[in-house]
Amino acid sequence: MSKINLTTALGLGGAILAGGVASASDMKQLVEKSNLIVRTRVASVEYKTGGPGGLPYTIVSFDVQSAARGSAAGSIKMRFLGGPDGRGSVTEVSTAPIFQTGDEDILFVDNSGQKHGCPLVDCAEGRFRVLKGVVYDSDGAPVRSLANDKIVSNGAPPKEFQTVRYPAPKFDELIKNPDVRAMLARRGTPVAEARKQYEASKQDIVMTMVPSGGAAMATTSGGPTVSVDAFMAAVGSKLGSARAPVASFASFNAQAVGSAGPAVLPTAAPPPAAAQRASAPRSAEDAAEEKSLPKDDASKLPKKGQ
Amino acid sequence: MRGQLAILAASVALFSSADAFAYSYSTCGGNPIKWSGNNVTMRASPNSFPTGYWRNALQRAVDIHYRNPSKFFFTLGTDDTTWSSGNGVNEIFGTTDASVHGGAPAAALTRRTCYWLFGWHYGINESDIYFNYSSPWRWTGDELKTSLWTYNMNGAGLRQLQATAIHELGHSSGLLHESRWYNMMGTDFQHLWANGSTAYGYLGADAGQGTAFLYGWWSSARDFSVAHWAYSGVSGEYSTHRRTRVYSTAGAELPVANVANERGHFVRPGQRVQVEFTYENQGSVTHTAPMRWVISTNDVISTADTTIGTGSITLTPGAHWTARTTVTLPNWLTPGKNYWIGVIADPLNATADNYRQNNATYIPVRAF
Numbered sequence: 001m002s003k004i005n006l007t008t009a010l011g012l013g014g015a016i017l018a019g020g021v022a023s024a025s026d027m028k029q030l031v032e033k034s035n036l037i038v039r040t041r042v043a044s045v046e047y048k049t050g051g052p053g054g055l056p057y058t059i060v061s062f063d064v065q066s067a068a069r070g071s072a073a074g075s076i077k078m079r080f081l082g083g084p085d086g087r088g089s090v091t092e093v094s095t096a097p098i099f100q101t102g103d104e105d106i107l108f109v110d111n112s113g114q115k116h117g118c119p120l121v122d123c124a125e126g127r128f129r130v131l132k133g134v135v136y137d138s139d140g141a142p143v144r145s146l147a148n149d150k151i152v153s154n155g156a157p158p159k160e161f162q163t164v165r166y167p168a169p170k171f172d173e174l175i176k177n178p179d180v181r182a183m184l185a186r187r188g189t190p191v192a193e194a195r196k197q198y199e200a201s202k203q204d205i206v207m208t209m210v211p212s213g214g215a216a217m218a219t220t221s222g223g224p225t226v227s228v229d230a231f232m233a234a235v236g237s238k239l240g241s242a243r244a245p246v247a248s249f250a251s252f253n254a255q256a257v258g259s260a261g262p263a264v265l266p267t268a269a270p271p272p273a274a275a276q277r278a279s280a281p282r283s284a285e286d287a288a289e290e291k292s293l294p295k296d297d298a299s300k301l302p303k304k305g306q
Numbered sequence: 307m308r309g310q311l312a313i314l315a316a317s318v319a320l321f322s323s324a325d326a327f328a329y330s331y332s333t334c335g336g337n338p339i340k341w342s343g344n345n346v347t348m349r350a351s352p353n354s355f356p357t358g359y360w361r362n363a364l365q366r367a368v369d370i371h372y373r374n375p376s377k378f379f380f381t382l383g384t385d386d387t388t389w390s391s392g393n394g395v396n397e398i399f400g401t402t403d404a405s406v407h408g409g410a411p412a413a414a415l416t417r418r419t420c421y422w423l424f425g426w427h428y429g430i431n432e433s434d435i436y437f438n439y440s441s442p443w444r445w446t447g448d449e450l451k452t453s454l455w456t457y458n459m460n461g462a463g464l465r466q467l468q469a470t471a472i473h474e475l476g477h478s479s480g481l482l483h484e485s486r487w488y489n490m491m492g493t494d495f496q497h498l499w500a501n502g503s504t505a506y507g508y509l510g511a512d513a514g515q516g517t518a519f520l521y522g523w524w525s526s527a528r529d530f531s532v533a534h535w536a537y538s539g540v541s542g543e544y545s546t547h548r549r550t551r552v553y554s555t556a557g558a559e560l561p562v563a564n565v566a567n568e569r570g571h572f573v574r575p576g577q578r579v580q581v582e583f584t585y586e587n588q589g590s591v592t593h594t595a596p597m598r599w600v601i602s603t604n605d606v607i608s609t610a611d612t613t614i615g616t617g618s619i620t621l622t623p624g625a626h627w628t629a630r631t632t633v634t635l636p637n638w639l640t641p642g643k644n645y646w647i648g649v650i651a652d653p654l655n656a657t658a659d660n661y662r663q664n665n666a667t668y669i670p671v672r673a674f
Contacts, residue, residue, distance in 0.1 A: 117408020
């Protein structure tokens with residue numbers, strides 16, 4: 001029996017083998033699920049508090065450059081959950097995209113977010129970013145191909161997509177943050193002095209997403225990209241066979257939202273459905289062999305935090 | 307299966323490699339945003355996670371996340387009957403309210419501090435997690451693989467709550483989505499370990515390494531593991547994963563077979579093939595694991611199975627590696643019967659490994 005020793009590239013974390021065909025979002029399904037498909041530029045963003053459960057939310061105003069499906073012209077508004085609270089914290093919803101003024105996008109829209117947690121089809125998956133005429137997915141990975149209805153994207157986002165900037169809180173709001181007051185008390189800094197320093201600094205909130213590990217898998221980084229025109233042509237090719245939109249789009253109406261979000265109480269879990277548990281019969285020999293497999297016993301391990 | 311005499315040589319081929327630090331996080335003023343301490347309590351709704359099946363599933367997710375190689379860990383309380391964002395309590399709950407879930411199966415709502423006042427102030431100060439409890443019901447707390455739709459070629463089965471909970475806990479610890487690599491912060495329901503009848507989601511080497519980057523390595527972490535899932539591509543912000551495969555020696559994927567309702571491949575007795583698995587070091591030190599590849603008559607891969615190759619693999623902490631190994635299948639395979647090509651890391655327990663259950667897995671094959 002030969003023995004072969006495999007050693008990964010030491011020192012940087014290891015190695016990976018690329019294999020198989022990349023999977024991707026499905027263009028046909030995105031088109032089917034959309035009530036509106038638009039190419040947009042973000043005209044402005046407005047941050048609010050008092051969404052569902054008290055969540056902050058963001059109202060995004062988009063200038064519509066063109067509509068491939070549904071009816072929209074001029075400017076439209078949508079609401080996305082998450083955003084800054086004006087007192088030094090930002091709530092991020094892991095499934096929701098973040099828009100900044102000036103962003104250019106192709107959006108597959110379901111609704112405006114008036115009564116819905118996310119207005120886009122499959123939330124972030126319904127957003128495609130545009131930079132210098134090239135299309136990127138919601139994560140900022142460049143779209144590489146559109147073959148067979150699959151929107152294949154891969155690669156690290158360009159620097160333009162890695163930073164999110166929020167306006168600095170107004171000092172009168174920031175000082176309502178108990179942590180801020182406590183910090184000033186610890187320092188012995190008078191509020192008036194803190195205000196002076198703060199307003200002189202003009203430091204916006206800048207959060208940067210750091211994708212460690214370089215560009216992408218070796219076999220899929222680089223390569224061709226997809227232009228906006230090619231992407232929109234692919235959208236157009238699916239429109240003929242798509243069902244009609246189920247609803248017309250109406251912009252988010254801030255007046256229709258109360259000052260405080262509705263209480264959202266946890267929902268009860270149903271009892272586990274035995275009928276959904278498809279337990280395959282196993283032979284006594286198989287069951288015995290499985291029973292003999294190593295079991296994990298964390299009770300004998302050292303504990304963290306001790 | 308019980309052993310039959312077939313000890314064959316294995317050769318191992320590395321087709322390509324790249325360095326990986328497959329995790330993403332956010333910064334404020336250049337500083338990584340994380341919790342100020344290494345232990346955070348999540349409080350689950352006793353209504354959404356009543357005592358028994360569902361609470362056990364959630365606790366299990368917390369326990370599996372605990373295995374990460376960093377000093378960081380969550381503890382679970384089950385005493386929170388309400389949900390409110392910004393109340394300073396980290397809550398886990400189920401909801402049918404579309405104004406919250408927006409159709410998403412689950413999400414983490416993470417509140418990050420970031421402002422400047424006599425220096426940058428940054429950190430995570432709250433993280434809530436919701437699960438979409440709308441109809442049709444999508445969750446199972448089973449670790450029985452036949453309950454999971456990823457193990458049913460006929461589309462039956464449900465989504466494992468543990469796997470998704472571990473993904474969301476990853477967000478709560480400070481990690482962002484990951485689309486570039488095989489990673490729990492990608493598509494969680496395709497990031498599973500399985501052997502025999504059991505399958506469960508796990509944090510994995512890359513997200514574990516990201517957690518260790520944020521909170522520091524835990525010196526006692528030792529966990530070499532194997533999986534039959536691998537990176538396949540991107541869907542939005544998420545990496546997508548596929549089952550590992552069997553290839554010809556020329557590198558062509560062998561024809562796909564439905565083997566006991568799982569995705570497998572047709573093979574011939576005596577055929578020389580490349581078998582592909584993902585190997586991970588989920589510990590905090592470089593780990594060299596002796597390896598054994600086996601053929602089994604069932605999906606339970608154990609040291610009782612017939613050896614068809616041996617070798618060893620060295621991985622640095624936080625490394626994952628999807629690689630193909632060339633083995634020769636025994637001539638005694640019976641056409642028309644199902645078999646399982648298995649791999650066992652450290653079959654003789656020669657190295658320190660805190661969690662040995664995840665040291666073996668399989669690829670189904672059908673002889674023809």
